[in-house]
Amino acid sequence: MSSATAPNLIAAVSQERQWDRLMQLARLGAIPGDGVNRPCLTPLDREARRLLIGWAEAIGLSVSVDPIGNLFLRHEGTDPAAAPVMTGSHMDTQPAGGRFDGIWGVVAGLEAVQAIRESGVRTTRSIEIVAWTNEEGGRFAPGCMGSMAWSGHSPADTWDAVTDNDGVTFRDALAEHRAAESDLAQRPLGPVEGGPKPYAYLEAHIEQGPRLEAEGLDIGVVSGIQGSRWFLVELRGESAHAGTAPLGMRRDAVQDMIRAVTALNALMADPEDILRFTVARIEVEPNTSNSVAEVVRFTIDFRHPDKEVLILNGDAIENTIRSAVKNCDVTVTERFHAVPVDFDTVVQDAVEDAARAQGLRSVRMPSGAFHDAQFMVPVCPTGMVFVPSHKGISHNPAEYSSPEQLAAGARVLAAALATLAG
Amino acid sequence: MSSATAPNLIAAVSQERQWDRLMQLARLGAIPGDGVNRPCLTPLDREARRLLIGWAEAIGLSVSVDPIGNLFLRHEGTDPAAAPVMTGSHMDTQPAGGRFDGIWGVVAGLEAVQAIRESGVRTTRSIEIVAWTNEEGGRFAPGCMGSMAWSGHSPADTWDAVTDNDGVTFRDALAEHRAAESDLAQRPLGPVEGGPKPYAYLEAHIEQGPRLEAEGLDIGVVSGIQGSRWFLVELRGESAHAGTAPLGMRRDAVQDMIRAVTALNALMADPEDILRFTVARIEVEPNTSNSVAEVVRFTIDFRHPDKEVLILNGDAIENTIRSAVKNCDVTVTERFHAVPVDFDTVVQDAVEDAARAQGLRSVRMPSGAFHDAQFMVPVCPTGMVFVPSHKGISHNPAEYSSPEQLAAGARVLAAALATLAG
Numbered sequence: 001m002s003s004a005t006a007p008n009l010i011a012a013v014s015q016e017r018q019w020d021r022l023m024q025l026a027r028l029g030a031i032p033g034d035g036v037n038r039p040c041l042t043p044l045d046r047e048a049r050r051l052l053i054g055w056a057e058a059i060g061l062s063v064s065v066d067p068i069g070n071l072f073l074r075h076e077g078t079d080p081a082a083a084p085v086m087t088g089s090h091m092d093t094q095p096a097g098g099r100f101d102g103i104w105g106v107v108a109g110l111e112a113v114q115a116i117r118e119s120g121v122r123t124t125r126s127i128e129i130v131a132w133t134n135e136e137g138g139r140f141a142p143g144c145m146g147s148m149a150w151s152g153h154s155p156a157d158t159w160d161a162v163t164d165n166d167g168v169t170f171r172d173a174l175a176e177h178r179a180a181e182s183d184l185a186q187r188p189l190g191p192v193e194g195g196p197k198p199y200a201y202l203e204a205h206i207e208q209g210p211r212l213e214a215e216g217l218d219i220g221v222v223s224g225i226q227g228s229r230w231f232l233v234e235l236r237g238e239s240a241h242a243g244t245a246p247l248g249m250r251r252d253a254v255q256d257m258i259r260a261v262t263a264l265n266a267l268m269a270d271p272e273d274i275l276r277f278t279v280a281r282i283e284v285e286p287n288t289s290n291s292v293a294e295v296v297r298f299t300i301d302f303r304h305p306d307k308e309v310l311i312l313n314g315d316a317i318e319n320t321i322r323s324a325v326k327n328c329d330v331t332v333t334e335r336f337h338a339v340p341v342d343f344d345t346v347v348q349d350a351v352e353d354a355a356r357a358q359g360l361r362s363v364r365m366p367s368g369a370f371h372d373a374q375f376m377v378p379v380c381p382t383g384m385v386f387v388p389s390h391k392g393i394s395h396n397p398a399e400y401s402s403p404e405q406l407a408a409g410a411r412v413l414a415a416a417l418a419t420l421a422g
Numbered sequence: 423m424s425s426a427t428a429p430n431l432i433a434a435v436s437q438e439r440q441w442d443r444l445m446q447l448a449r450l451g452a453i454p455g456d457g458v459n460r461p462c463l464t465p466l467d468r469e470a471r472r473l474l475i476g477w478a479e480a481i482g483l484s485v486s487v488d489p490i491g492n493l494f495l496r497h498e499g500t501d502p503a504a505a506p507v508m509t510g511s512h513m514d515t516q517p518a519g520g521r522f523d524g525i526w527g528v529v530a531g532l533e534a535v536q537a538i539r540e541s542g543v544r545t546t547r548s549i550e551i552v553a554w555t556n557e558e559g560g561r562f563a564p565g566c567m568g569s570m571a572w573s574g575h576s577p578a579d580t581w582d583a584v585t586d587n588d589g590v591t592f593r594d595a596l597a598e599h600r601a602a603e604s605d606l607a608q609r610p611l612g613p614v615e616g617g618p619k620p621y622a623y624l625e626a627h628i629e630q631g632p633r634l635e636a637e638g639l640d641i642g643v644v645s646g647i648q649g650s651r652w653f654l655v656e657l658r659g660e661s662a663h664a665g666t667a668p669l670g671m672r673r674d675a676v677q678d679m680i681r682a683v684t685a686l687n688a689l690m691a692d693p694e695d696i697l698r699f700t701v702a703r704i705e706v707e708p709n710t711s712n713s714v715a716e717v718v719r720f721t722i723d724f725r726h727p728d729k730e731v732l733i734l735n736g737d738a739i740e741n742t743i744r745s746a747v748k749n750c751d752v753t754v755t756e757r758f759h760a761v762p763v764d765f766d767t768v769v770q771d772a773v774e775d776a777a778r779a780q781g782l783r784s785v786r787m788p789s790g791a792f793h794d795a796q797f798m799v800p801v802c803p804t805g806m807v808f809v810p811s812h813k814g815i816s817h818n819p820a821e822y823s824s825p826e827q828l829a830a831g832a833r834v835l836a837a838a839l840a841t842l843a844g
Contacts, residue, residue: 244790368666
């Protein structure tokens, strides 16, 4: 019998312990309606990390952090020199986020490793649970900074000058954060700084879409992630008095934004409703009701599973805007570009085998959301485990997966990690 | 020879002194490009008031404040019991405002009264220079709170709960402000609290429009003010994950705002370009690039000189929005409604006579901007004096009127005040 199907291991996963930990963490940054607002690199974030570290140290895991704040909890294998298996996700949330997005992948990793240790399963390879810095991009855009830096996708100083809504730079927030965690063991920034490449990376996450629930399934064996392109658009006109300036003489940045988004809606129209196009962040200057807007900045979040569509439509964004606006100067900056990725079949097989061995209903499916996992693809064999999300609601306080669904996910994760760690 | 044409009085108006005072005040809240950002009820505002008070006391004016923070500088007439003539304007600015909007009307009032006193012109009536609280509405919306409360247009506690961008209520800001000025003499809130009705009110202001400059004129004899209606629109949808939520299932508040403003643009279309329709303040929640917008709030500033158009189009705003939006709950709140007003011919004649006597070119013209003067119309004979604004630019650091233009305006104001005060 392989470790993946060992009854001891499966039985050692505790639904109650995992749920209790999630609920304890959900209190840190709790907002009305069962939501959580826990931005990265804040005192709340550090409080959540300390809670997690306490649980990890209590079962004998070793704790370390890297220069961009990624947190690692290590279970030592019988061959410490062998490339480790990694699992994990992130602990930050959207400003009006839920209790499961990200944090469950970290807690599930701990639950899986704790079950492996308590059931006496010996793994050759070490298993490292990671909590990546700033996956959400809610405080500092874009997201996935921790995994992008770690994997070598982008230099770690790429986002030094990015500011949050209070004008704090990412560099300063990170420096404050690292000072607050200077008591923890330090480690290099992954393979970029000479650290070992993992043997495999397997991330557990809620689906954040409606499919598993709608089809009555337990487990999503994630086959890959659609591509994402993020843009920041700045329209710069001229302020004027709302009562005196004739409309025909204005350079009104709000009106040019209306023109730009209307034209983008036409560009992005998709009768099949596969394409995702979102304008969700708008800043106006001076943003006072009786002064014509001088500047509008708005974001574009554009995603598609087909690389061709991602390139064609994404590259057409700037000209579409320039053709639509009448009076403003236009600046379009691409801030994030992640091509669609396919996950490794070895990792997918390990997840699918674990689900089947436990009698769970699974399906191979792509991910609509992006995840830290996509930046691990060039580094090592990578995959993900999904559990159902109620009505597909996510980035919202109403986000929900049941204790039973999350326990099933942790059991599959434990078995797959045990298989991969050998 | 009437006092309005007394050569001594005209000669006593000092172009240099007035300009120097304006430049001293412009340093308080200076922003790049010769602009000023001096919100009401702030330490900066109080610093500007203290500077003004110092100049007033130095020439023997008596200083007092009322319960909503309006500041009065009184020149005593030979008959202290006679209804006073009032002049003045406001000292607060837009967030990216200029050096002349509002503040010139206060400084010109002081210059005119100083010239009257120094030239030995005796007036029967007292002259009171007023600086009204929060005309701009930039920090607390709507504007003209000081004059609306003083004139009895609205109870003084109407705006207690209005908050600024930092969440400070108007009530708290006013309480802090009054405490900081508790050393000044206190007076009742005008006729509302039993104070005397003025004999007349005459406000000097920059035009904030292009007409006087374009037509080579020195003085605008203001015939009235177009009507204004301000609305706050809230669209409430549902947040969702930008990567997973199908567009067809979203309740995206940004997209409904695009629909609403597009429909409003059609409603407000005016080939003659007389109508003023402005959307200049937008707030989005949660305002993060990868979470579909749950809430959008935007303002509407709508103005027209014709009362019928103001009623018809203004009353159509809510239904136009409701018909346009697809997915969000809609709340439309009217926050400000000022009907078009006509100024008194007695005051207009006094201004026009003063301009003619000084050889200045004047025209009777309506005001596109609203002013505290419009709330004085039901209280006493009211009028305004305009001087040219370079290119009509206002609510902008580039706002400009020359020392010569402003001095001409102060001379006309001095002569008209002397005439009205008898």
